[in-house]
Amino acid sequence: MSRHRSDDRPAPVVVRAEVDHGSAELISDPDRPHAWTLLLDGTAQSHVDLDDPEHLEFEYVRRMAHVVDLLGEPSRPLRVLHLGGGAWTLARYVAATRPGSVQTVVELDVALAELVAHRLPGPGPEDGLDIVTGDARATVSALPSGAFDLVVTDVFAGARTPAQVTTAEFLAQVVRVLTPGGTHIANLGDGAPWPFLPGQIATAGAAFPRLLLVVAPDVLHGRRFGNLVLVGRPAGAGRDGNDEVVPALTRRTAGDPFPARVLDDDATRSLAGDAAVVTDRTSTPSPRPPAGFWGQ
Incomplete structure (x- = not known):
């Protein structure tokens, strides 16, 4: 969510550091005394408010x-696997809203994980949060079956999702580590003419009984590039045999500063068209966004 800075506010503080896979910047938020945005090679990755972990600045994170x-x-602890660390924004939110949750954050960049832990301290092992440094796909493959209620895939190399976490083989491992009623959330970046999204929907649709998609209307209608939140869900329905998640999620996203559309299973699958399931042999990274799209 972009905002205009008034003249009487201090200029942002910028902390720069070289990490294992590029250059990191932490930029203070003039509107929130202990809030920071993390950028990697100029791409905004995370925003965290150390005083208020329930404040979610980025719209796609709010949707997740x-x-x-x-x-x-609402308050039941969850077992959550976060693939892609950033500044642990969603993990901090879960720790605050669902005390007692057991979470694992997987971050490839050791130096970045150390920078975040030092400059943006948050929940630790005593709060149920474990930071693991390693490759996301290799880490999932080594985890025990049925260990998590939720897996969140938010893996980016620069501004693109790496090919190895876009495939049927990868999602087979995600399904394996989920409980039978578990959920998968993926943050995707794409825009018209949709070189990436249809294949991801086809692939998730082969792995999960039920899908939904959360997306800004102007992105959905092809007017700009943006984040799309693709959710793979179990087959079970809500009370009285009705799926209550879609209308409840629709109400929540409609009340956000930038409202989003929620597409149910049929509407989501229809966006796949005739796209084939993506495999390790056919996979490619997500498209590169327009220059400066995720910059600050």
């Missing part, structure tokens, strides 16, 4: 959090 809020009873 809405999905998390609707998983079971």
Whole structure:
């Protein structure tokens, strides 16, 4: 969410550091005394408010959090695997809203994980949060079956999702580590003419009984590039045989500063068209966004 800075506010503080896979910047938020935005090679990755972990500045993170809020009873602890660390924004949110949750954050960049832990301290092992440094796909493959209620895939190399976490083989491992009623949330970046999204929907649709998609209307209608939140869900329905998640999520996203559309299973699958399931042999990274799209 972009905002205009008034003249009487201090200029942002910028902390720069070289990490294992590029250059990191932490930029202070003039509107929130202990909030920071993390950029990697000029691409905004995370925003965190150390005083208020329930404040979610990035709209796509807010949309993922809405999905998390609707998983079971509101305060029930969850077992969550976050693939892609950044500044641990969603993990901090889960720790704050669902105390007692057991979470694992997987971050490839060791130096970045150390920078975040030092400059943006947050929940630790005593709060149920474990930071693991390693490759996302290799880490998932080594984890025990049925260990998580939720897996969140938010892996980016620069501004693109790496090919190895876009495939049927990868999602087979995700399904394996989920409980039978588990949920998968993926943050995707794409825009018309949709070189990436249809294949991801086809692939997720082969792995999960039920899908939904959360997306800004102007992105959905092809007017700009943007984030799309693709959710793979179990087959079970809500009370009285009705799926209650889609209308509940629709109400929540409609009340956001930048409202989003929620597409149910049929509408989501229709966007796949005749796209084939993506495999390790056919996979490619997500498209490169327009210059400066995720910059600050």
